[in-house]
Amino acid sequence: MTAGGVTTHAGAWIRQNLFRNARDSILTVVFGALLAFLTYRALSFVLGEDWEIQRQNMRNSLVGPEISGTDLWAPVIGIWLIAAAVGVMIGALDRSQHADQPGAILDPLRPAHWRQIAYRTVARLWPVFALVVFILLLTGSTTGLLVTLAAMALAFLGRAAGVRLPLGSVRWAALATALAPIVAVLIIRFGFGIDWNDWGGFLLVAFAGAAGIALSFPLGIFLALGRRSKLPVMKGLSVAYIEFFRGVPLVVLLLIGSLVIGLFLPRSLIPSEPIRAVIIFTLFTAAYFAEVVRGGLQSLPEGQEEAAKALGLPAWRITSFIVLPQALRNVIPAIVGQSISLWKDTSLMFIIGLAEPLRLASAFTRQPEFRGQGLITLTLFFAGLIYWIVSFTMSRESQRLERKLGVGQR
Amino acid sequence: MTAAQAPARARPPLWRDVRVLRVVGQAAALVVVGMLLAWLWSNLQNNVDSLGIPAPTDFSYLNQPVGQSIAGSDLRPTQSRLDALQVGLVRTIQIAIVGIILTTILGVLLGIARLSQNWLVATFARIYVELFRNTPPLVVIIFIYLGMFINGGFLPRVGDAVEIPNLLAADIRGISVLWVSFTDSPWPYLLVLVGAIAVGWGVVRWRNHVQDAQGKPTYPMLSGLVVFLAMAIVGWLALGGPTELSAPSVAENGRVTGGNKLTPEYAALLIGLVLYTASHVAEITRASIQAVARGQDEAAKALGLSAGQRLRKVILPQALRVAIPPLSNQYLNLTKNSSLAVAIAYVEMTRVTSDLVANGAPAFQAFLLLAFLYLLISLATALITNFINGRLAIPGR
Amino acid sequence: MSTEPIAEELRDATVTRGAGGVIIELAQVDKFFGDFQALKDVNMKVGKQEVVVVIGPSGSGKSTLIRCINRLEEHDAGRIVVDGVELSNDIKAIREVRRETGMVFQQFNLFPHLTVLDNVTLAPRQVRKTPRAEAERLGRQMLEQVKIPEQADKYPAQLSGGQQQRVAIARALAMQPKVMLFDEPTSALDPEMINEVLESMKELARTGMTMIVVTHEMGFAREVADRVVFMEEGQIVEVGTAEHFFTNPSEERTKLFLSQIL
């Protein structure tokens, strides 16, 4: 295409999308000015401010003020573990999806594939990479750089292993990926002996979010099945549970967890504050998961269950082999959506005084050297940015998944 | 009939009888849940006894005086805790209603903007949605409150108030906006307004009817609006101008006078809730219009309807039906999220409760009552939604 | 029954043909949906290796009848005995009866998330505890029987309607049932696919399978049915050989119905 062709092309596009008529042109000018102004403000904020306060407190933001020295290796090992497991899983998925055309599988050990792997990874995870680069540039930490590179290398090698696993091991890879965060938590808590009360920053909210999802999911399924049950007692109990937890704000539930749960337990059984928060997140999210799963159950034609009954399968096998696999598959995007919600909700630990990112952000501005300089805008911005990047990335992935499941075979 | 012998049905042993098993299963579930609750309850009573706090069924604390006042309310410290809770409840409902109205306006506009053919407008709306939808509402609220209002220099110090003359004046104590208030009892004029709405609506129905009968355009909406405005103005004049405008201004000493003052806490909570929830409402608006537009728009085009007619007569009425359940969900979310006020000390229902508990009210009863109040609000919302859904339902769908 | 009954005797629903011995017996069966009575005093017997075709207008209770036989619906009164096991609230009896009866649905109801072979082997492995290899051998054999062995590793959505219905037949057969129930197996199919399914069913009938088939394919009835049962408003109105129905049905209602479908 000639340069002239490109110009007319661009010209046509601009006319079509920006200046169709007078009203359109006015809108373009107004919104163009607005966008330009906001972009300018955002850039001058990020580039123009002195980020010293966040630079000095980076470790506090990420893992909380109580974890230091060799203990810092605990979260690092956790990240490595998760990176490797996710790598394996992506590799195994890639292999199973291209089972009939092995040429299309991207193998990290073949340099010819590197460009494409890098391209796809960046296309999907650019917000995360942008954040990591921002952090590394800000802190200028060599250790941080090495840790990041090691995590990437592990994901890369994991993927290489994943594409070499026998077909049909996706299930195991998925299980491993689900177990990795659990193992990571166990390593941090018991391997390094870091008390729950010492977890802070994004480590704390990531833990609370992941644990909340993992624990609430089975409970949610159970409640959804209960709600659909023909037995009035099961149904009644499930409905009461679900409607209670959906009707009361999470803030109130967290306050109850913080101030009231203790009254319901013998003194020796009262868990620490972060664990009580996790329990509340679990109970709360389970009610929402239950509604999501119920939607999936309702989407199944009745004939599925009848066919299974007619074959003589016992009830629990029908549920676990026929009903749930299909129902859950139909609601994967909604499940991801609910997980994003919970991730955002972990910020509410602020309210019960835990060392989560927002509370830390305001605590930093009370340090002697930063006091009274109005720096909270910076620290809050950084905390909000991490929240945003994680949920933005997840929601993009869920939209991708939705499109994919929508067109593929059901 | 050959089977003359009366068929007797075999009775299986109890442990294999489906009906018995069902009953036993349910009884077992009840027993397990009952035992769990009983255990929790007995722990509660033990703990209450050993701590020497009021028994879990004792709600007399509500009659004791609050012992403190609530900013922006005329509650006296000598009034009862129940009165304080009532102030909180009213505030929760008030912020929910104002929030829902503003959210709807902003969200619907953004949703339509998302579908604009103007690339810049659509992009602006998309950035907005992605920005706010993926940020926790608490972050938005705290950022506005601490980051902008209190520490960000966004609101000037007392004595340095800034203003947009006659519309808005602000300093760190609050944001005062132009406000209409009634000089006397508001009821007579409100009644006039209600009557005007009813008559205006009647006119719309009537003009619609004429339009259908005669086939000529009769501008029903326009006529209805004119009638409504005419009645509103005449009524206002007839009652001798029952309202007065209070415009905020900055006095000589740099302080704000007049207008309706919103505290920074209230403003931050309201703005945060609206900005966050509007991003969801925008997505619902967009998705509903798109869900209907496909196919229906073509069909309407084929009938020769104009773009405006297609939008008003075909797309929007259907899109509204699609949108109502998720919208009501968002409204409920906004209402529940108003409890985020605890984080910035705006005193509504949740904050009142946690303040009461901090001042010695029994935690169990106080939070039980609070949860109950929220459940009532949720229930009311669900009932209203079901009612509207029922009214709008298309027969046979 | 030692001697083959003559056609006239067959007009009683409780007189059977086939290889001797009764395998299904319904006596005074009633079934209600709320206040609505879907089956009224149904008496019927089916002999071993017999093929019974059930016809009747929509809503006459045909589906309800065969769904009571494997307890997808609970009957409210009367007795249903399948291969010597009476259906009652006894879960053991229900399990046994379901194990011995296969069912094919109008809408196929294949499990879309499982491959064809997994669809076919699921029940033998889970219910009969057949080892995987053995179950798969058996499964392929069943697919062979319905003439689609090459589709074993596909997913149901990748098959045509006729192929799906044949998979459904193979799936039911894999449990090696004594009785097969068919509920309008061809009425959701495009016309060009009906025959391939009917062929599979005829083949099955020739192997001596006991079958109850709800269908309006009168050609099929004429070719393989030992008896035809006409139902209306929850009652058995008329019973006889296919020939009887073609030549001189006795009831007015039967004539009217046949004139509509033939």
Ligand SMILES: Nc1ncnc2c1ncn2[C@@H]1O[C@H](COP(=O)(O)OP(=O)(O)OP(=O)(O)O)[C@@H](O)[C@H]1O
């Ligand atoms: N689950 C149910 N609840 C209420 N009524 C039902 C139910 N199932 C069937 N019925 C009613 O019972 C009657 C018999 O239904 P059935 O499905 O057995 O008829 P059918 O002869 O199979 O009709 P078709 O040819 O349409 O399949 C119908 O009037 C139907 O409306």
Ligand SMILES: [Mg+2]
């Ligand atoms: Mg039927």
